[in-house]
Amino acid sequence: METNEVRGLLPLLADGELDAGQAVEVEAVLATRPDLQAELDRWRALRQAAHRGLTAETVPAALQARLAATVQRERNRSRILRLVGPLSAVAAVVVFALVLQQGLFSTDRVGGGATFAGQLVADQFVRVHEHCAVSRKHDPFGVVGQADAAALIADASDCKLNVPLTVPELRGFAVRGCCGCLDRSKQIKAIHVYYEEDAPNQAVVSLFVTDGVVKIACDKARSDRVNGRSYQVIELHGTGLVKWDEKLRSYTMVARLNPQQLEQLANQIRVAGWLCSQPPMAMATSRK
Amino acid sequence: MTDATELTFEELAVPHLATVYRVAKRLARRNDVAEDLVQETYLKAFRAFGRFEMREFGIRPWLLKILHNTFLNRYAREQRAPKATDQATLEQTREAPNAAAASEAPPELDFEDLDEEVKAAIDGLADEFRSVLLLWATMELSYQEIADILSVPIGTVMSRLHRARQQLARKLKDYAAEHGLVERRS
16 A cells, blocks of 8 residues: 555544445554654544543533523413414314304305295285386385396395395396385395286296295195206295205295296396305396 | 323423533534534524424434524524535545545544543534534434434535545644644553
């Protein structure tokens, strides 16, 4: 092994980084070369000197105290976060539930409102139809003759049901009014839209939408299924009534028509197409 | 492998405060900056303690790695060796043993009374050399351990250490010559 090669390996030998074979070779040379052995000793001495010089430092007491305080503060912070984290989640759930209950989150109201609103009797629907739609032309929201009738009804339904309601189109009929009459106790939120036929006989059709599903109590009720939709069908004093439940609401159509005619009209209505959470203007546009 | 959760952070990390502080002080060269570095290192370590797994060498290399990264991020980003230097370093790495053959050996000195001079000489090294030399001298780590802490190849450690030692030896030799220590001993 050349002297220069040995000399180059001395720092590695001093650091214990030579493999066993190389170390044996170098040490064999060192045994015959006191000058190289002295050089190896100096490399070791240099490392020891550096070690001694660097380890003489002592940690300032102030730093130790500062560090202890920092760690303690961080530990407290972690504890608070661990405590507050689940509470925050619980609070979020509570707020969300309140929002749902208050009907502030209209999107969820469409698909996830109260499932059962209450029970009504068939007579209530018929009376409101006769009184508000046929006789009085009750229109407290002033939608008749308004170019933005759909928007007004949307506002009214938003107020009554907490969801804007797009007025469904019925072929051969025109909207003639809208009111919130149905349940005098006001426990059941409902919107009442009525149409008048563009024909000599001028049939008047009422559509009630209730916030949540309602049951209609009537001895004469029967069930019918048309195009996949289940109807509750009632005929009362010459007035037909069909009700179906969809999207967690009840839709009831009332007119002095026989139930089959009403079912045909009701089948025109696609809930998903006209009841939504879009702004009134967008819904008005959808009316074409 | 021991799970760090068996011991508290204080039990594991605080005993190494002196080592971390010493390295920080030589890295930063200023007491106040070194103290900030140590505090930041321990804060980061505390926050990451849940993910720490005790390895063969314990928590100390982990703390020093955090310290080193913190130092680089806070104070030495702009001084980190540019690509050209790194490439040169890599090239030196391959020929490190041969280069060492042509290098100077440490002076024949009694280092016993030269602690301050040694520290001053180390402070005068460039960051990349100082980092390696500090870990080598302070903790007597192997080259591989130093490479792990600094996240560099072992060849880079060898190259940087070689140059750092050369510079350290030269500075001490110059000091000895200036102060007549060589003549006095010879």
